[in-house]
Amino acid sequence: MSSTNPRPLRTKSGRLTRRWRERALLWGLFALVIAGLAGLAAATGWEETLTQLSRLSWGQFAILLGLSLVNYGFRGLRWHIFARRLGLGTGLVQNMRHFLGGFAMSVTPGRVGEMVRMRWIGRETGMPFEKTAPLALVDRASDLGAMAVLLGITVALSATGISGALPVTVLAIAAAVVATRPGLLGSAGDLGYRLTGRWPRLFARVRTAARSLARFSGPSAMLAAVLLGAVGWLAEGYAFHLLLVWMGADIGLAKAMAIFIFATLAGGLTGAPGGVGGAEAAMVALLALEGVPLEAGVPATAVIRLTTLWFAIAIGMAVFPVAERHSARVGHALEND
Numbered sequence: 001m002s003s004t005n006p007r008p009l010r011t012k013s014g015r016l017t018r019r020w021r022e023r024a025l026l027w028g029l030f031a032l033v034i035a036g037l038a039g040l041a042a043a044t045g046w047e048e049t050l051t052q053l054s055r056l057s058w059g060q061f062a063i064l065l066g067l068s069l070v071n072y073g074f075r076g077l078r079w080h081i082f083a084r085r086l087g088l089g090t091g092l093v094q095n096m097r098h099f100l101g102g103f104a105m106s107v108t109p110g111r112v113g114e115m116v117r118m119r120w121i122g123r124e125t126g127m128p129f130e131k132t133a134p135l136a137l138v139d140r141a142s143d144l145g146a147m148a149v150l151l152g153i154t155v156a157l158s159a160t161g162i163s164g165a166l167p168v169t170v171l172a173i174a175a176a177v178v179a180t181r182p183g184l185l186g187s188a189g190d191l192g193y194r195l196t197g198r199w200p201r202l203f204a205r206v207r208t209a210a211r212s213l214a215r216f217s218g219p220s221a222m223l224a225a226v227l228l229g230a231v232g233w234l235a236e237g238y239a240f241h242l243l244l245v246w247m248g249a250d251i252g253l254a255k256a257m258a259i260f261i262f263a264t265l266a267g268g269l270t271g272a273p274g275g276v277g278g279a280e281a282a283m284v285a286l287l288a289l290e291g292v293p294l295e296a297g298v299p300a301t302a303v304i305r306l307t308t309l310w311f312a313i314a315i316g317m318a319v320f321p322v323a324e325r326h327s328a329r330v331g332h333a334l335e336n337d
Contacts, residue, residue, distance in 0.1 A: 053299045064307040067239035071232035078228040101323035103316025123331030146229030151261045158254035240304050249296040259286045
């Protein structure tokens with residue numbers, strides 16, 4: 001008895017520690033962003049910044065949140081289509097619960113926390129992680145592809161030079177292509193094993209994941225995925241345009257969307273959780289280059305990030321415990337069958 005009791009206690013303690021670290025990271029990043037934006041606002045004068053924010057009504061905030069919901073809805077539908085294509089046997093409500101609940105982990109490094117969705121799926125379906133992991137991979141690749149296409153189109157239409165737009169677009173498309181090529185992923189697993197000669201089970205799982213990825217590699221599947229993602233990100237880009245118009249800083253629809261998408265992609269490339277810090281800095285700087293004063297650019301950046309990234313996290317926080325309890329209950333029932 002005494003030799004077996006300590007292990008569960010250490011496991012439970014480790015889980016609690018990780019949970020508190022995740023929460024501390026979330027609120028710490030949030031505090032840093034607020035502090036940074038507040039510093040910029042102070043540099044321009046609190047009075048001017050508050051004046052810009054006071055121009056927005058609660059109805060306008062509701063419109064911004066509604067457009068973000070359009071984004072989450074279309075991307076959630078894409079997740080459902082991917083899950084069906086993988087043969088998980090999960091329903092629309094179930095898949096939406098997994099997708100939205102994963103937003104709670106959006107600001108973990110590299111967004112790896114969103115892999116909690118695979119944990120829920122594994123509990124509820126019995127599918128091993130290596131067979132469901134391509135679902136998360138192809139979802140991120142679809143977002144990269146959709147945003148890269150939108151960035152290329154909006155930069156072309158805006159007739160404005162956003163420094164770094166071309167390399168970011170090319171990099172995003174390249175990452176999307178590599179992430180959806182099962183042959184490349186399988187070869188990476190083989191090469192990794194040959195180079196190290198170690199961890200055979202790990203690289204075997206990589207090859208298994210590559211075989212599962214083949215279900216998503218068809219042109220029709222990826223075209224539908226990119227279109228759904230493009231509609232979703234288009235909605236949030238349009239929200240940014242509306243926000244700038246309401247703040248008296250209209251720079252045109254194409255320019256506003258190009259800045260929003262570029263900043264979001266650039267923030268992600270920094271490796272910071274949720275692109276926090278990098279996205280805000282890029283957005284404020286690009287708005288300034290377009291002649292938008294800091295007293296308008298800073299609050300616009302703060303509001304759009306609040307109604308997109310942080311709104312998604314809030315939804316995730318609300319759905320997460322529901323998804324966790326449901327998956328635990330279903331998993332327990334399957335174990336007892």
